[in-house]
Amino acid sequence: MKKDTKPIRRNGLDFSRALLLCVLVLFFATGFFGFKPDLEELNAEIDEKFPDAPKVSMAELKKMMAEEPSLAIVDVRDREEYAVSRLKNAANIVEPGKMSYEKDRLIVAYCSVGYRSGEFVSKARKLGYTNIYNYLGSIFEWANNGNPVYRDGEVVKEVHPYSSYWGKLLKEELHSDY
Numbered sequence: 001m002k003k004d005t006k007p008i009r010r011n012g013l014d015f016s017r018a019l020l021l022c023v024l025v026l027f028f029a030t031g032f033f034g035f036k037p038d039l040e041e042l043n044a045e046i047d048e049k050f051p052d053a054p055k056v057s058m059a060e061l062k063k064m065m066a067e068e069p070s071l072a073i074v075d076v077r078d079r080e081e082y083a084v085s086r087l088k089n090a091a092n093i094v095e096p097g098k099m100s101y102e103k104d105r106l107i108v109a110y111c112s113v114g115y116r117s118g119e120f121v122s123k124a125r126k127l128g129y130t131n132i133y134n135y136l137g138s139i140f141e142w143a144n145n146g147n148p149v150y151r152d153g154e155v156v157k158e159v160h161p162y163s164s165y166w167g168k169l170l171k172e173e174l175h176s177d178y
Helices: 015-032 039-049 058-067 079-084 115-126 138-144
Strands: 072-075 107-110 132-135 149-151 154-156
Touching (some): 107 115, 107 138, 138 149
Parallel strands (some): 107 132
């Protein structure tokens, strides 16, 4: 007896195509209709994924910037993001192995929201850097709170949004056209 291999059909649409259509609708609905990353979930994920990456808050970073003349600030974002704007005096270093700082120097790394900088700090600690921290919240939090960002020594009012999804965490008026 031959087994029937016809797809399940209801009203002329087979089940696999209907399932694919539902998945596509959900994908576009979540990506285009206001859904944005959840900061609490993101921060919990960063903590879980990079437990050996100590964090600093915006208030702690501001204090360090005011009181620690030897503080090194490292922007771990891509060159294109860094070119739009950055924290004052930040060096663009995307691989911890390319840092030439003393292993005990005070270093704070940041990215857009804290994920890439968490990974960077974790790797740097494995390379022997003992006084390096992740600025959780990173440049999005910094700029959203009205703190200055710089391009070529001048204050600017735009930040690279990284992507349309993650850029939802950055105030719309701060988005660059990149």
